[in-house]
Amino acid sequence: MTPEELEQIAEEERGTQAQFLHRVNVCLAAGCISCQSQSVKDAFDKEIANRGWQRKCQSKGVGCMGLCAEGPLVSTAQGALYQHVTAADAGEILDALDSEPVSRLVCRTDVPFFQRQKKIVLENSGLVDPERIEEYVGSSGYGALMRVLTEMTPPEVVQEVVKSGLRGRGGAGYPTGLKWSTVAKAAGQHKYIICNADEGDPGAFMDRSVLESDPHRVLEGMLIAAFAVGASEGYIYVRAEYPLAIKRLRTAIRQAERLGLLGSSICGTRFSFHVDLRLGAGAFVCGEETALIASVEGKRGTPRPRPPYPAQQGLFGEPTLINNVETYANIAPIIRHGGEWYSQIGTEKSKGTKVFALAGRVLNTGLVEVPMGISLRDIVFEIGGGIPEGRCFKAVQTGGPSGGCLPAEFLDMPVDYESLAKAGSIMGSGGMIVMDETSCMVDVAKYFMDFCMTESCGKCVPCRVGTYQMNELLARITERTATPPDLAMLEELCDLLRNTSLCGLGQSAPNPVMSTLRYFADEYKAHVEEKRCPAGVCGNQAEEAS
């Protein structure tokens, strides 16, 4: 594969696409598939065949279009977007291709949900068929890799990433360029690249969507990273709970190998890179670098103290670069348009865009990509469309079990790493759960503590026993049998876990409790002193079910 050959594939693909007068894109990402979008796609195929339109109209399975709650979603080349499409609607939609869209199914795209987004990571999502490499190549895919291999040196690539100001999208926000240069400089015979796709935050599905919608973008990012740091082998650690993402990644790897974009002597250079999948098996702690490495090595996913950092001693004891899916997905555009271009998006310290999985008590649930620095209010009320059923906003939770709950007073705060941390939450991997007055904040805190307790690996004492004790205390508070000294003990344990736990899971496990204690102290007080749950959540579940 040479740059010319790649360009030829792209040309041919664009030519093929241009032959069609019409195009119907059906979302075949997990959200829409669970609303039977596969049968919608089949109906279009059948209807097109019945009409003999095979040369006139293309029906294509594509990735996520974002508005998951309104699925199945279908878009046409004319720019119409349809929601809640069923197999029975296929004929009507095809009939309307030459005229006005079918009004009863139209999903308006001139609304903030679509207009306020800025798509870099998701630029191809919903447009390309994730199971065909030609389509990715046709939309400039692997062009950045070609450029890197033929025109750049590894230090130049690292420099470009440094210049972009990109920070790790897995949660902690460590500068990506700095990480790359550390691994590049580390001494070692073999170096490894790992892509962390063990998306474990309950309430986050950004990585799954990227992998399902545009898997080649992640492979290209990993290839560029491998070239930059001098690695020849890589692993994608992906959750076994994401069968569709796994299938599409496997297909993508096979296709890239067939075209010679993965494997030995790529593009006729001395650069070789092989990549394989490793399936996670349901352990949130494996999002922690050292635990993830242990898991890839086939062991129990328990973290170990750092240093040594994986950049010096990682997988099989060799220097290892670990980045998250979304981080790798940002690399190709950075190389294509330059680090300078990327650094102009976002805020001073948080560059670029961030993908959020917007869910909970918000009208438009789904996947959104926004520039860093946008306010929470814009995300929740503009893009998210506000709270349904005329209810009131209460809090937004970011960062999952390691993050916190922020009340209304923070709605105008810009979304960036520093601001979120200062407010007592974290950016995290991008889960954003909106809550209204029907949510009890103590119950939410207990939910996350229960999660952390279940996910604690059990290696270090504060996390193993501390999360259990905190969960018990929160249970007593929600059962309204707790006393004021219990609250003091809860705070004491927050401080203990934060300062003495071995890894990030234990250190950040108190965050949901601390943030709710800080901003919703009155709710704790109501449970403890007045023995009542203001939101009417606690203690009612059993009655509701029976």
Next chain:
Amino acid sequence: MTTDFSKPTPPSADKRWRLVDATMRRLGNHSRGLIETLHTVQETFGYLDEEALRYVAISLRVPLSRAYGVATFYHFFTLKPAGEHTCVVCMGTACYIKGAPQLLSALQHDLEIKPGETTADGKVSVLTARCLGSCGLAPAVVYDHDVAGKVSPTDLRERLKKWTRNDS
């Protein structure tokens, strides 16, 4: 000096062990391949029993206790066979906020089992997932591998009825 090592024979003549062997071969019969191999066993047989663990451990030259430690560390693995039907309730944050606890208590109430358990007649297993990633469709439930979104306790009960009716 290397010790002679002969690969153990599979626990039974079941042809499905060939799939397990194929995975181990692909990973060079290396101890690093333990988790991947356990995935294949579970996919093939539905669960990991002692025989399977022993066979995989010895084939990959992994200490028995380590194999057991790994199999019980990861919640995706199960050491007991699942029921005829499985019902996985997503307990991700979005689902939790939108009523997953009510679904779970409905299940617990009707079937008289806790998550992770199977009914005495072996018909239905109830499981929880940390997050299916279908947060836009909260609350989500997986009925025998099919994801259903925006599930209510009534929907759930109807499905349970269908399962028990079909089988009686």
Next chain:
Amino acid sequence: MSPVSNIKTLKIDGKDFSARQDETILEVARQNKIFIPTLCDLRGLSTVGACRMCLVEIKGTAKLLPACVTRVEEGMEVTTTSERLDRYRKSILELLFTERNHICSVCVSNAHCELQSLAQRLQITHVHFPYRYPKAQVDGSHPRFVIDQNRCILCTRCVRVCEEIEGAHTWDVMGRGIDANVITDLNQPWGSSETCTGCGKCVHVCPTGALFEKGRSVAEMLKRRNFLPYLTLMREERD
């Protein structure tokens, strides 16, 4: 690099010390008779940094660091005792006491137990966190030894000594979080283990009464650990 740069000077509790660069804070402290509490650490075994008892303060670092795995650095200023460290250590010990059933008066290791002596040294008079009182198993199926899960603190010394020194890897940890347990082979009765050589190393490295020899009175329940540095030294010589 000149050999001189292999030697680092550092301050521990205000006093100056020099150390080889591959030494940990804990090693230097022990050589100089400075007490840092530990539970999972045992000389001759690999370090895991799991019990968090040996956390120390280091000037210029916001985080507390475990002395057992933190290597010395030039100009490092270490504080091994402070009101804050004392409080955290006590809390961690208390959590251990609440986790399982540690009833010293009826324990075979009464007066020879590291958990107990550490609690005495740190002057823990009562445990203010609620006890869990879990149901824990006692396995006496082995002809010579007993494992009493009630007393286990999951320090994993037994797992490490069995793998690293004996080479049998009979022990490992199963499950996770609060449900974790040490097991032999496929979580089977110890007496039925095919891999256990019956060497008893695990028993002697156990800090509490979780692993003990049958037929010994409490007064005789002293654990002998001299073999560990000895074996390690002899092996280094052989390699």
